[in-house]
Amino acid sequence: MVDFSTTYLGIPLKNPLVVAASSLSSRVDSVKQAEEAGAGALVIRSLFEEQIQFDALRMENALNVAGDGFAEAQSYFPKVEHGGPKEHLMWVEKTRKAVKMPVFASLNAVSPGAWTNYARQLVDTGVDGLEVNFYAVATDPTRPGSDLERALFDVVESVRAEVKVPFAVKLSPFYTSIVNIVSEIEKRGANGVVLFNRFLQPNIDPDTESLYSQMTYSQPDEIKAPLRWIAILYGRTKLDLALSTGVHSGKDAIKGLLAGATVVQMAATLLKNGPHYLSTMLIQMQGWMEEHSYSRVSEFRGNVSQKNCDDPFAFERAQYVRLLLDQK
Numbered sequence: 001m002v003d004f005s006t007t008y009l010g011i012p013l014k015n016p017l018v019v020a021a022s023s024l025s026s027r028v029d030s031v032k033q034a035e036e037a038g039a040g041a042l043v044i045r046s047l048f049e050e051q052i053q054f055d056a057l058r059m060e061n062a063l064n065v066a067g068d069g070f071a072e073a074q075s076y077f078p079k080v081e082h083g084g085p086k087e088h089l090m091w092v093e094k095t096r097k098a099v100k101m102p103v104f105a106s107l108n109a110v111s112p113g114a115w116t117n118y119a120r121q122l123v124d125t126g127v128d129g130l131e132v133n134f135y136a137v138a139t140d141p142t143r144p145g146s147d148l149e150r151a152l153f154d155v156v157e158s159v160r161a162e163v164k165v166p167f168a169v170k171l172s173p174f175y176t177s178i179v180n181i182v183s184e185i186e187k188r189g190a191n192g193v194v195l196f197n198r199f200l201q202p203n204i205d206p207d208t209e210s211l212y213s214q215m216t217y218s219q220p221d222e223i224k225a226p227l228r229w230i231a232i233l234y235g236r237t238k239l240d241l242a243l244s245t246g247v248h249s250g251k252d253a254i255k256g257l258l259a260g261a262t263v264v265q266m267a268a269t270l271l272k273n274g275p276h277y278l279s280t281m282l283i284q285m286q287g288w289m290e291e292h293s294y295s296r297v298s299e300f301r302g303n304v305s306q307k308n309c310d311d312p313f314a315f316e317r318a319q320y321v322r323l324l325l326d327q328k
């Protein structure tokens with residue numbers, strides 16, 4: 001029998017499989033099914049800054065541009081009239097009460113502001129911790145990247161000042177110096193970092209010369225970007241590392257742990273296969289651990305991180321030169 005137990009953000013989990021923030025948490029029966037299938041923890045979908053600021057007009061415009069071709073796209077960008085902050089807080093409280101596993105609430109942020117006191121209101125629902133999902137599409141040519149990074153740090157500081165519970169910061173992959181960002185977040189009191197969020201990207205239909213938005217699920221190959229950064233960060237930060245994007249099977253979860261992830265998060269695969277798929281993933285992980293004679297996750301976590309692997313420079317190699325030379 002293998003021991004999957006893990007501590008994430010100081011909270012004991014029975015295993016490192018975390019249900020990522022997504023529409024899966026929109027239904028109590030799905031959340032209960034995830035718990036029954038063995039989920040280690042669950043992140044409830046985000047309370048969006050726009051919801052809090054009642055920026056209904058901009059939100060409505062965004063939704064009109066996004067279109068409504070895919071039901072779950074709507075749940076990622078919930079309509080203001082259907083999802084004000086009060087309704088969201090009630091929902092979080094109901095979800096918290098429905099299950100015993102650790103539950104995290106998620107707060108989306110694009111700028112610092114008084115609205116971050118919603119972090120405390122989310123905590124008052126009884127959740128075990130928070131995830132701060134920070135992302136904005138930067139379009140102002142006068143605003144440098146350093147300014148946006150400062151906004152992220154200010155949000156982290158204000159959330160830390162607001163709550164005592166542990167929280168992780170969920171980052172986009174679009175930073176020039178990820179290791180520096182993580183180190184700055186750590187200095188400001190966060191407990192973990194989630195790498196990476198994956199966003200809805202609008203597309204263009206050349207036939208109708210118009211914009212459309214179709215939510216496409218991640219592919220397993222997309223794990224490579226978070227895998228690289230988790231592997232580089234392992235041993236360089238005290239923050240817990242959560243891998244998000246591209247975990248579709250038990251083997252993918254193992255890859256994340258080998259890179260150094262404390263936990264792995266799944267959205268796409270659970271939305272496609274249903275929450276019960278978590279039990280299949282746990283069986284696959286157990287099979288791999290037995291085959292490799294491991295009885296605990298801590299025995300192999302970080303074994304293929306940059307600091308522990310045979311070829312540390314492989315994680316820093318970004319160009320194809322070596323591959324091209326090897327092929328000659």
Ligand SMILES: Cc1cc2nc3c(=O)[nH]c(=O)nc-3n(C[C@H](O)[C@H](O)[C@H](O)COP(=O)(O)O)c2cc1C
Binds near residue numbers: 023072106
């Ligand atoms: C339908 C849907 C809704 C999502 N809603 C949220 C959300 O509310 N907050 C958030 O931080 N991430 C949200 N995400 C992103 C996921 O948590 C996850 O980071 C991303 O899908 C990549 O993981 P995956 O490859 O397992 O899907 C959502 C993803 C999907 C597919």
